[in-house]
Amino acid sequence: MSAPSDHSTETHQTASMGAQLTARMQQGEAVTASYVDVARAFAALFKAKLRAHFKTILTCVLLLKISSLLITATWLSLQGLMAYAMVQTGLS
Numbered sequence: 001m002s003a004p005s006d007h008s009t010e011t012h013q014t015a016s017m018g019a020q021l022t023a024r025m026q027q028g029e030a031v032t033a034s035y036v037d038v039a040r041a042f043a044a045l046f047k048a049k050l051r052a053h054f055k056t057i058l059t060c061v062l063l064l065k066i067s068s069l070l071i072t073a074t075w076l077s078l079q080g081l082m083a084y085a086m087v088q089t090g091l092s
Helices: 002-089
Strands: none
16 A cells, blocks of 8 residues: 555656656856846946947047147247248348
8 A cells, every 4th residue: 555655746846856856957048148138238237338448548548649740830930030030130
């Protein structure tokens, strides 16, 4: 008589383990999906950060080019003024 009750207990335990495994798989999928969401959010943030830094670097390079152009123009003007002054004073 104990054989049928053992079979019933094993069937119940197998069904219970199957339900637990299914629940664990669903939890694992949820955790994996949340990690994927975190990775996507990180990638989006990193992309935005790179864009912001790129704009800043581009602005700095542009300002450096403009300042070097202004320095060159000033230097050339001073050279012209010095040459004019030397011609006017008769030193050249």
